[in-house]
Amino acid sequence: MSLAENQVISNQLQSTVVGKTIVKVIANQNPHTFVWFATEPQYAFAAAEVSHRQAEQYEELLTGKRVEDSQVHLGSYGVYNFLYVGDRALMFSLPTRYYAVGEKPPKRHQLYLIFDDGSSLALCGSLGGAIYLFRVDEKGLAVGYPPPDAPSVLSDDFSESFFLDLIKNTDLEKLKPAKTVKCFLATNNRIPGLDNSILHEILWEAQVNPKSDMAALGEAGYKRLYAAIKKVFPAVIEAGGLDTWKDIFGKPGVYAAKVSRNTLGKPCGRCGEPIVKEPHLGGVVYYCPKCQPIHKNKKERLYDET
Structure with missing residues (x-):
């Protein structure tokens, strides 16, 4: 979740x-x-x-x-x-x-x-x-509940500099099980609460492919990822969730997912190319092949550094 x-x-x-x-x-x-x-x-x-x-x-x-x-x-x-x-x-x-x-x-x-x-x-x-x-302890937290390794994406502490440092301090060439964007963002609890469902919306917003090498994005790409994270999370919460989820009343949220099982094969809301679904890291990923091309060569940056 x-x-x-x-x-x-x-x-x-x-x-x-x-x-x-x-x-x-x-x-x-x-x-x-x-x-x-x-x-x-x-x-x-x-x-x-x-x-x-x-x-x-x-x-x-x-x-x-x-x-x-x-x-x-x-x-x-x-x-x-x-x-x-x-x-x-x-x-x-x-x-x-x-x-x-x-x-x-x-x-x-x-x-x-x-x-x-x-x-x-x-x-x-x-x-x-x-x-x-x-x-419950004197701070209102569960006794023995281990603290997070990273701040909440909803907090001011999750700043652009924090996000860039997180990437800088990670050996992107040794990411396991893959060197991809999805592996970095949605595994090992690097960013608590960023799961597969909302990942797709963030990557569509940033025009980044989940199967691209993380190192291929460059700093400009990382900044676009950060901006998308800070935009999508509050918007989904404000809308009561994604339309692929069900809330405690059994009703879907009103945030229309751009890349999901609901949009598979349908025109991308940005360019009109059909949304695709592919296996990746033991699960599946959804993306627009035109807006979100796969990049594997870190020497050819996805975005200009300027």
């Missing part, structure tokens, strides 16, 4: 569940090998049997407690939504669905919370994820 998606979820949770009291908790109804429960940091990412025992404590720790706040925090593990409940922070990185009074709840879920007004919240981790319930 991208930082933008997490922020949209947090904003919606702020207006739907904050201030409500949890009256019933169902944890780990449908056990999943790659969904982890933990009440203390030492149990994070524990083996299945340990995780399942941890889940048994969630009912006691959450029932009767009031949801005080909803936030998003970055850490070295990635991006998490935080619901502050009593003296605990419920940290999660799973698809989230809110059900108003009278709506039919899902049959399968990893954590299901019912509130005092009859509404409910379900976390459903079909692809896996973490649902931690850590104590």
